[in-house]
Amino acid sequence: MARFRTYNEVLEPTGAKVPEQVRAQLERLARRFSAIRHTVIVASGKGGVGKSAISANLAAALAAEGRRVGAADADLNGPSLARMLAASTAPLAVSPNGVAPAVGVAGVRVVSMDLLLAADAPVRWRDPGHAGFVWQSTLETGALREFLADVDWGALDLLIVDAPPGTDKLQRLLSLVPRPSAVLLVTTPSETARHVVARSISLLRAAGVPRLALAANMAGYRCPACGRTEPLFAADGARRLAAATGVPLWAELPFDPAIAASTDVGRPIVLEPAGSPAADALRALTRRLLTELREVDP
Amino acid sequence: MKFLCIGCDTVMDFTERQLPGDGTFAAVFSCARCGREVAMLANPMETQLVASLGVRIGGRTLAEQPMELVRQQLAEGRDDAFVEPAPASRGAIRWSDDARQRLANVPGFVRGMVKRIYSDYAAERGISLITPEVMDRARADLGLEGM
Ligand SMILES: Nc1ncnc2c1ncn2[C@@H]1O[C@H](COP(=O)(O)OP(=O)(O)OP(=O)(O)O)[C@@H](O)[C@H]1O
Ligand SMILES: [Mg+2]
Ligand SMILES: [Zn+2]
Numbered sequence: 001m002a003r004f005r006t007y008n009e010v011l012e013p014t015g016a017k018v019p020e021q022v023r024a025q026l027e028r029l030a031r032r033f034s035a036i037r038h039t040v041i042v043a044s045g046k047g048g049v050g051k052s053a054i055s056a057n058l059a060a061a062l063a064a065e066g067r068r069v070g071a072a073d074a075d076l077n078g079p080s081l082a083r084m085l086a087a088s089t090a091p092l093a094v095s096p097n098g099v100a101p102a103v104g105v106a107g108v109r110v111v112s113m114d115l116l117l118a119a120d121a122p123v124r125w126r127d128p129g130h131a132g133f134v135w136q137s138t139l140e141t142g143a144l145r146e147f148l149a150d151v152d153w154g155a156l157d158l159l160i161v162d163a164p165p166g167t168d169k170l171q172r173l174l175s176l177v178p179r180p181s182a183v184l185l186v187t188t189p190s191e192t193a194r195h196v197v198a199r200s201i202s203l204l205r206a207a208g209v210p211r212l213a214l215a216a217n218m219a220g221y222r223c224p225a226c227g228r229t230e231p232l233f234a235a236d237g238a239r240r241l242a243a244a245t246g247v248p249l250w251a252e253l254p255f256d257p258a259i260a261a262s263t264d265v266g267r268p269i270v271l272e273p274a275g276s277p278a279a280d281a282l283r284a285l286t287r288r289l290l291t292e293l294r295e296v297d298p
Numbered sequence: 299m300k301f302l303c304i305g306c307d308t309v310m311d312f313t314e315r316q317l318p319g320d321g322t323f324a325a326v327f328s329c330a331r332c333g334r335e336v337a338m339l340a341n342p343m344e345t346q347l348v349a350s351l352g353v354r355i356g357g358r359t360l361a362e363q364p365m366e367l368v369r370q371q372l373a374e375g376r377d378d379a380f381v382e383p384a385p386a387s388r389g390a391i392r393w394s395d396d397a398r399q400r401l402a403n404v405p406g407f408v409r410g411m412v413k414r415i416y417s418d419y420a421a422e423r424g425i426s427l428i429t430p431e432v433m434d435r436a437r438a439d440l441g442l443e444g445m
Binding site: 002004005007010012013014015016017018020021022024025028091092093094095096097098099115116117118119121122123124125126127128131134135138139142143145146150151152 | 299300301302304307309310311312313321325327342343345346347350351352353354355356357358362363364365366367368370371372373374375376377378379380381382383407410411
């Protein structure tokens with residue numbers, strides 16, 4: 001058998017220029033992040049716990065106090081941030097600098113799959129060989145990279161990234177956002193949520209993410225008739241999780257139908273004048289975030 | 299992937315890319331010492347795998363466009379999701395009827411980008427009439443499968 005050099009023994013360039021192009025993609029991503037002071041990922045691992053509602057409220061609250069805020073909807077297959085922030089549906093302007101984000105409530109700059117898809121269309125990728133599942137995750141990672149790197153975010157004080165459910169998706173997101181200023185893990189007091197979020201904590205710690213925090217959502221239900229707050233879940237998973245892992249609990253947010261109603265109409269409840277315990281708790285969470293990021297004095 | 303000319307112990311250089319338009323692509327590599335040429339022929343799945351990475355075998359002659367991957371690969375994008383900048387006054391570039399027809403068949407979601415890319419390609423080469431042949435050449439040069 002002829003002996004010839006192996007792949008790793010061949011060091012000369014081939015002219016195919018593939019590694020160069022991948023490097024260029026990552027450089028573009030890094031350049032974009034260099035104009036963003038803080039990237040904050042709102043994640044969980046668990047679905048339906050309020051990641052998007054909390055992302056929308058954080059983004060709106062921060063923008064309303066004059067900060068330059070971007071909101072990236074990393075949930076490609078279940079996008080909801082554009083609606084929750086009432087982002088404009090006008091066509092996105094393309095320039096050599098990138099795609100201009102849509103503008104939402106309080107001036108939040110928003111990018112979401114929702115803005116790109118035909119009405120009610122699911123995310124489907126071109127599929128010449130009817131084997132789309134083979135490259136689906138490659139395409140999703142690429143799409144996410146473009147949402148971050150190819151958007152003309154401008155200079156931002158904060159970029160809020162709304163993560164999709166699933167710890168695998170969180171890992172993918174981290175490969176594109178390797179140094180978030182903070183990851184806020186949304187959980188509920190339920191035992192199921194506690195177990196899933198514990199896995200996310202392990203994953204994030206292994207990845208070396210420096211600032212992890214918990215937000216316990218739906219931590220109680222305030223009866224509109226009598227005004228008493230009762231627990232919504234029998235368990236106290238969020239506090240137990242915080243105690244067991246040492247991840248600080250930054251907020252306990254009550255269940256309040258007004259949170260759902262307000263995000264449904266694209267006007268996050270934090271924008272309403274003080275008064276509701278839910279809005280107050282979300283504003284307190286916003287303060288806590290800024291304090292931890294040393295953007296305000298404690 | 300690298301191609302080694304065994305007899306010459308020389309890495310073959312990328313020389314040319316061809317996109318016949320049937321979802322496949324070919325890349326030609328040649329040995330600078332003995333002149334031998336090989337064509338790598340990729341089936342539609344292999345072609346799609348490379349495209350999914352957002353790279354072009356042989357490199358790019360045109361910088362990566364903003365959100366190029368999403369625009370090329372998303373199957374059901376909104377027709378008016380993007381607006382392209384108004385074209386720079388680049389003389390009078392005309393489109394032949396059949397070229398125009400072919401452009402009309404490109405999904406609206408990505409048509410603006412495709413139109414601008416072809417117009418820029420023509421302008422850079424002093425081509426005043428865009429025909430399907432020009433589009434074919436541009437597609438191979440630029441590595442635009444499926445456009
Ligand atoms: N504290 C709350 N009180 C009442 N409704 C809430 C609360 N938090 C979230 N909701 C509502 O619950 C629904 C699910 O929340 P949301 O979409 O934010 O969850 P998610 O974690 O982003 O879900 P997914 O995993 O599907 O992305 C939404 O309609 C939201 O407005
Ligand atoms: Mg969500
Ligand atoms: Zn040779």
